[in-house]
Amino acid sequence: MTPARPLRVAVVGAGPAGMYAAGHLLEGPGGTYLDGRLQQLVRRPVEVDVLDRLPTPWGLVRHGVAPDHPEKKLVQRIFEETANRPGFRFFGDIEVGTHVSHQDLLDWYDAVIYAHGASGDRPLGIPGEDLPGSLSAREFVAWYNGHPDYAGLPIDLSHERAVVVGNGNVALDVARILTQPVESLVSTDIADHAVSALAASKVREVVVLGRRANFHGAFSNPELAELGRIEGVQIVVENDDLPSDHDIVLDRATRRKLSTLDAYSTQPRRESERRIVLRFLSSPVEILGKDAVTGLVVGRNNLDLDGDGRAGVASGQERTVLDTGLVLRAIGYFGNPLAGIPFDSERGVIPHRDGRVLDQGTLVPGLYVTGWAKRGPQGIIGSNKKCARDTVRSLLADADSGTLSTQGTLNPDVVERRLRERQPHLVDQNAWLRLDDHERRLGRASGRPRSKLVDRRAMLMASRATIRRSN
Ligand SMILES: Cc1cc2nc3c(=O)[nH]c(=O)nc-3n(C[C@H](O)[C@H](O)[C@H](O)COP(=O)(O)OP(=O)(O)OC[C@H]3O[C@@H](n4cnc5c(N)ncnc54)[C@H](O)[C@@H]3O)c2cc1C
Structure with a gap:
C-alpha cells in the first residue's frame, strides 16, 4: 500500500504567527511544548511552505522590535530551529496578491494559513x-x-x-x-x-x-x-x-x-x-x-x-x-485587506471561528488565519504561539475529518517551479541563509549583531553570493 502523502500547507507571512504555525505543524518527535507540557498535535506527515513578501523572514521581530532590545529578538532562534525541520521551505520576496493569487494557493495546497500581520495604520x-x-x-x-x-x-x-x-x-x-x-x-x-x-x-x-x-x-x-x-x-x-x-x-x-x-x-x-x-x-x-x-x-x-x-x-x-x-x-497598526480574502474593515482583521476563515458567517474550506491578521494588532510575540496553536488545531481536525479539498494539490517541486515562474528573484531558504550570513559578517566587523541590508537589489545579490565563512 502506498503511504498517504504529506498534508501540504502554505503559510502566508514569515512573522512570529506564521513561524509558530509552521512550528506546530512540523512539531518535533516528542510533540510541541505548550502550556508547560509536551503535547502531540500532529498525527500525520506535514509539509509547510512559508511565503513572505520580503526577502527576509521573521516579520516584526526584524522590522518592529526596537534595536536596543536585542534580547527580544532571540526568539528567532526558535524560528530558525523550525526552519531546519524536514518538510519546511521558505520562499521570500513573493507577495500574495501580486506574484501569486489567493486562488493559486488554494489550488496548489491542501490548506492555506494567512499570517500576514497588520501593515496599515489607524x-x-x-x-x-x-x-x-x-x-x-x-x-x-x-x-x-x-x-x-x-x-x-x-x-x-x-x-x-x-x-x-x-x-x-x-x-x-x-x-x-x-x-x-x-x-x-x-x-x-x-x-x-x-x-x-x-x-x-x-x-x-x-x-x-x-x-x-x-x-x-x-x-x-x-x-x-x-x-x-x-x-x-x-x-x-x-x-x-x-x-x-x-x-x-x-x-x-x-x-x-x-x-x-x-x-x-x-x-x-x-x-x-x-x-x-x-x-x-x-x-x-x-x-x-x-x-x-x-x-x-x-x-x-x-x-x-x-x-x-x-x-x-x-x-x-x-x-x-x-x-x-x-x-x-x-x-495602532491596522490590517490590510488582501484580494479575494474576507475582511472585516471595521476591525481590520480576517473574520474567523477558531482560526477557520469565515465569509459572511460561512466557513471557507481550507482557509485559516492566525496572528495579528486574526486578533488585530495586539499582543506580544509569545501571544502568537497559542494563537497559532489554536488555528493549527482547527486545521488538523479538518484534515482528520476529511473536510479539506485535497484533490489537485501539487507536489512540492511543481509548486516551486510555479513560484519561480511568477517571481524569478525568489529567495529560498538557502538564499536567505546566505543573506543572513552576509549581514552577520558585516555586523561582526563593527561589533554589531548584524548590519542590515536595506536595498532589495543588494539583498538579492547577497542572497546569491557564495558563503565565505570568516571563521
Ligand atoms: C514597533 C513594535 C515593537 C514591538 N516590540 C515587541 C517586543 O519588544 N516584544 C514582543 O514580545 N512583541 C513586540 N511587538 C509585537 C510583535 O511584534 C507582534 O506580536 C508580532 O510580530 C505579530 O506577528 P504576526 O506574525 O502576526 O505579524 P508580523 O510580525 O507583522 O508578520 C507578518 C509577515 O507577513 C508578511 N506579509 C505581509 N503581507 C504579505 C503578503 N501579501 N504576502 C506575503 N507576505 C506578507 C510580512 O512581510 C511579515 O513578514 C512589537 C510590535 C511592534 C509593532
Whole structure:
C-alpha cells in the first residue's frame, strides 16, 4: 500500500504567527511544548511552505522590535530551529496578491494559513494629518529598523521638538530611539541610515501625548521605567493631577506604572541634554503647516470619573500649540485587506471561528488565519504561539475529518517551479541563509549583531553570493 502523502500547507507571512504555525505543524518527535507540557498535535506527515513578501523572514521581530532590545529578538532562534525541520521551505520576496493569487494557493495546497500581520495604520482623523512631517510610528519604526520599503523615507529631525501621539509601548520605543545618545545605538542592528540621521538630529524634546489619564496608559512598566535610565534624558510628567477623592480601583500593574510616574514627577529638575514629556489627558486637534508640519494644536481632555473612568472629548477651551516639525502617530497598526480574502474593515482583521476563515458567517474550506491578521494588532510575540496553536488545531481536525479539498494539490517541486515562474528573484531558504550570513559578517566587523541590508537589489545579490565563512 502506498503511504498517504504529506498534508501540504502554505503559510502566508514569515512573522512570529506564521513561524509558530509552521512550528506546530512540523512539531518535533516528542510533540510541541505548550502550556508547560509536551503535547502531540500532529498525527500525520506535514509539509509547510512559508511565503513572505520580503526577502527576509521573521516579520516584526526584524522590522518592529526596537534595536536596543536585542534580547527580544532571540526568539528567532526558535524560528530558525523550525526552519531546519524536514518538510519546511521558505520562499521570500513573493507577495500574495501580486506574484501569486489567493486562488493559486488554494489550488496548489491542501490548506492555506494567512499570517500576514497588520501593515496599515489607524488614522487620527484630524486636519493636516497628511502633511509631510506627519507620519505613523509604524513607518518611523520600519525606517529605523531597515525595512526595505521605508529605508528612503524622508525623516526630518531638524526641529527641536517631536510629538508622539499615543500611549502604548510603540510610542515609548519611538520616544526612546529619538532621545537616547546615538552611541548606545551604534552597536545594535539599527539601520545605518538611521544612525547617521539620529547622530545629526536636533531633536531635544519628545512630547508623548496620551488621550486618557496617567492610569490608563497602555504602555507597560518595564518600558516606562526604561525611559528613566536613558543617559542625559529628563522625564517630565504633565497633566497627571487627578482629583484626590477618586475611587477607581487600580490593579497591581497599573499601581506599578503610577509609582514609576510618581517617581518621575517628584525627581528634582536637572540639567539634561534632552527630555521626554509624558503629557496625559491630551488629544491632537489639528496639525498645522502649509507645505510641511510646523505645529500641533493640542486639546486638554476632561477626566470623566462618573462614567467608566475614561477621559472625555477634547475641551474647546484649553488648547495649546506645540511647535514641531515631526508628528508621529502611534495609535495602532491596522490590517490590510488582501484580494479575494474576507475582511472585516471595521476591525481590520480576517473574520474567523477558531482560526477557520469565515465569509459572511460561512466557513471557507481550507482557509485559516492566525496572528495579528486574526486578533488585530495586539499582543506580544509569545501571544502568537497559542494563537497559532489554536488555528493549527482547527486545521488538523479538518484534515482528520476529511473536510479539506485535497484533490489537485501539487507536489512540492511543481509548486516551486510555479513560484519561480511568477517571481524569478525568489529567495529560498538557502538564499536567505546566505543573506543572513552576509549581514552577520558585516555586523561582526563593527561589533554589531548584524548590519542590515536595506536595498532589495543588494539583498538579492547577497542572497546569491557564495558563503565565505570568516571563521
Ligand atoms: C514597533 C513594535 C515593537 C514591538 N516590540 C515587541 C517586543 O519588544 N516584544 C514582543 O514580545 N512583541 C513586540 N511587538 C509585537 C510583535 O511584534 C507582534 O506580536 C508580532 O510580530 C505579530 O506577528 P504576526 O506574525 O502576526 O505579524 P508580523 O510580525 O507583522 O508578520 C507578518 C509577515 O507577513 C508578511 N506579509 C505581509 N503581507 C504579505 C503578503 N501579501 N504576502 C506575503 N507576505 C506578507 C510580512 O512581510 C511579515 O513578514 C512589537 C510590535 C511592534 C509593532
